[in-house]
Amino acid sequence: MGADLSTQGGGQHPPVFLPDDFVQQKAVSRGTVGCCTYDKYETHVRLYLVPLLGTKRLESLSVADVRRFITRVQNAHTAATAKEAHRVLRTALTAAVRDELITRNVASLVEPPRVKQREIRPWTLEETLSFLEAARRDPLYAAFVLAVAMGLRRGELVGLRWSDVDLDNRVLHIRQQTQRRRGTLYDDDPKSRRSRVVPMPALCLAPLRWHRLRQREAFARTGVAWSESGYVFATRNGRPVEPRNVYRSFTRVAADGGLRVVRLHDARHGCATLLTAAGVAPRIIMEILGHSQISITMDVRTHVVHDTQREAISHMARLLKRRLPAA
DSSP: OOOOOOOOOOBOOOSSTTTTTTSGGGGTTTSSOOOOHHHHHHHHIIIIIIHTTTTOBBOOOHHHHHHHHHHHHHSSSSSHHHHHHHHHHHHHHHHHTTTTSSSSSGGGGGGGOOOOOOOOOOOOOHHOOOOOOOTTTTHHHHHHHHHHHHHOOOHHHHOOOOOEEEETTTTEEOOOEEEETTTTTEOOOOOSSOEEEEEEOOGGGGHHHHHHHHHHHHHHHHTTTOTTTSSSBOOOOOOOOOHHHHHHHHHHHHHHHOOOOOOHHHHHHHHHHHHHHOOOOHHHHHHTTTOSSSSHHHHHHHHHHHHHHHHHHHHHHHHHHHHHHOO
């Protein structure tokens, strides 16, 4: 067991990282981040921070040390890995500053590597409608409608319970997400660490009512007691569906329907795209999708703005063409 960063003896600062130290910091304790985030941070500490910075003392860690660390990780792996390692280091040093172990966070003075963003190409409105038509007979049709119309994350779909669904008032309560971690399904807080209440579009109501009716019938055949506290998308024994199977069904329906196959998460981006095209304010889109920061929402809607700009330029060109004399 490594020494705790907050413990000092004989006037000596402890090393920056020892194998068990970082995960004890408040910034990444199990109570402040989700389990998957906790695992990701722990992995970066174990694979990169401890081997490359474990012998450095807090008071001697410099900007140059951080730059060398980022360069070594990037050369050995990828810019994305180096950027994430930088973020974990910065988070740890922020905790150290807060605990008055150091006076400044040198990691915050170093720019993280630039990572080429994956191009997001969500479905168009026509593609989205074609997908919903192709998915109509799928057992997870209601889940796909929620993903497309409300932008729910996969874990939020799997973690949804009937007590979270208010069909009469057309409201959905996003209180948790269900994920697989180390071979076990577990319930956790939503990704943004806070629950949200979102009005449901009318097109979600009939699929959910039909899904509930079919689920009651299926449970009756297998002897499982149906409950309001049960999972909306469950197996025959009442357990939540496997998150990977939601994704597999989504891509299978798209492929069988002759559609361009996209990630399930891209349906979430598609929801943001359609909301933006409909003129919904970014702050409202942020609340609907549960983004933790408005900047995330603005990044998602960038390509929609570009399309709008292109349309405006084309419109101006048509106006000018009508007024300019023929060549």
